[in-house]
Amino acid sequence: MAEPNTDLPGDRLLAYLAxxxxxxxxxxxxxxxxxxxxxxxxxxxxxxxLSGPFVGLRNFERVLADPAFLNALGNTFVWVFGSVAIEMALGLGIALLLNIDFRMRGIARAVILTPYLIPTVVAVLTWHYMFNDIIGVLNYLLMAVGLISQPLLWLNSTSMAMFSVILVGVWKFFPFVVIALMGILQAIPQEQYEAADIDGASALQKFWRITLPHIMPVFLLTALLRTIWTFHKFDIIYLMTGGGPIDATTTLPVLVYQQGFVDFALGRAAATAIITFAILGVLLAVYLHLMKRAEARQ
Amino acid sequence: MSTTELSLAGSQPGGLGRYNRQAADLHYVTSRVMVYLLAFTAVSVIGFPLFWMVICSFKTSTELYQFPPAFLPHDWTLTNYRDLFIQTNFPIYFVNSLVVAGGATLLSLVVGGLGAYSLSRFKFAGMRTVSMLTLLCYMLPEVLLVIPLYLFVVDLGMADTLISLIIANTAFTLPLTMWFMRSYFNAIPASLEESAMIDGCSRFQAMRKVTLPLALPGLVSVGVFSFNHAWNEFLFALVFTSSETKKVLSLGLATWIGQDNIYSWGMLLAGAVLVTIPVVLFYLLVQRRLVVGLSEGGVKGE
Structure with a gap:
């Protein structure tokens, strides 16, 4: 890290000015x-x-007593933990795969990372077309290989919708995990693997004893970051299902939007947003604490 | 390889050594086959939606609605792309998106670049706190900010303007730029500027002539991230703008979803392909810094 220097006259002024x-x-x-x-x-x-009389904490009471809030809270947890768990497992697997040298690895890496780069609305459009009940290619493929016997209602059934949205979210965002883990995998000293080879360690032993301990800090930080971002993700769910069918995929951010800009109850929406933020705050505090420690160590 | 062979030959009788070597070769071949098989599966499954999007954008409407679907178009056509420009407001959306994303990026780079320089180069009270606060800003949920910002936008009579979107996007692209550029400036030795100042440059000249050129790759990278963020942004656009002439791409395309009786899937997919192109081009530009950039932006490795 560069030494901060403020020994010149006028520097302090410049610092504040900039x-x-x-x-x-x-x-x-x-x-x-x-x-x-x-x-x-x-x-x-x-x-x-846009404003109204002061009512104290009444909005919060109303929100917390509303079954729609509890439903959204439950959906949020399913959405967050479902997405993050699959993203981390898939991301780790793919990062390990891409860490092996093979021909055309560059192309494979480019294809695998692309979903992360494309705009959300593009991902949503494409998956909408593939999920289509009547002409969708997904049902066709799954029926062709015999995995399903009749077309699935990917987005139009309350039992399937959340799974489908998680599927799209994982596809779009797991490359972030791959990118983060690939960086740290490349930083593991090769000598450790060579030494393990000489001692006759199996691939699994090398993974448990060398790879995993090395990547653990970054793995956990990535999981935390993905949890934070997935928690307040709005666009992908709203665009895939609008929170439906009924309220099967209404997460807290979608509920805030509906209260504020569909029902136009801005006070209640603000209360829901703050409760959402408070839940997220715990995760943010952990993240900021870890970053501060990393900063201090630098 | 030769040392392993030697140690094998040394420790075991000849016949057994050769047997082991054959087993090792077999093991090697099977593991290579596994690697290629896994890679092929991963690439086909993950790449399929992208393939499907591009391929189907060249299909005629008959083929787009046919079941079972044909994998490659029978007649390749550009009709979908042509219709997109003739029958829809796609060109307007595209220009609006360029204005919003470009405006927010430029604003963040100029203001945030200076701010980051200050955070990196000078020592003053509260510096660390300001740095951590910029990071916190970047992590705030959009739904929390959209409510009060909507109030301001309406109060100031800025509803349904592109300016409101530029400013709102800056709430996220500015902290991103500051956080990223601060670590970038930290990596450029301050001694370079000091030598320039000893040689008679003013602080400002040293910054402009020495540090700025070195920081340029960083500015380009974070510019791309900011641009991409604003290009993608949907919630502010949904809440702040409504008229056709003020819609950005994300909102414009989103309103077509579920109206496939009016807008054909072909047009939608052609639009999707065109929206993706600038983003992918930009990333190719900073490809090598992508991994570093993303990890700096969020996951700072150990």
Missing amino acids: LSPSIAILILLVAVPMVTVFAMSMQHISLGE
């Missing part, structure tokens, strides 16, 4: 809105209004 536009924008776009959203959560804001 930083102040960023700070000003962040205050206007993040800090003020954060205060505002708290204020809004304690107002009764009627349909189509």
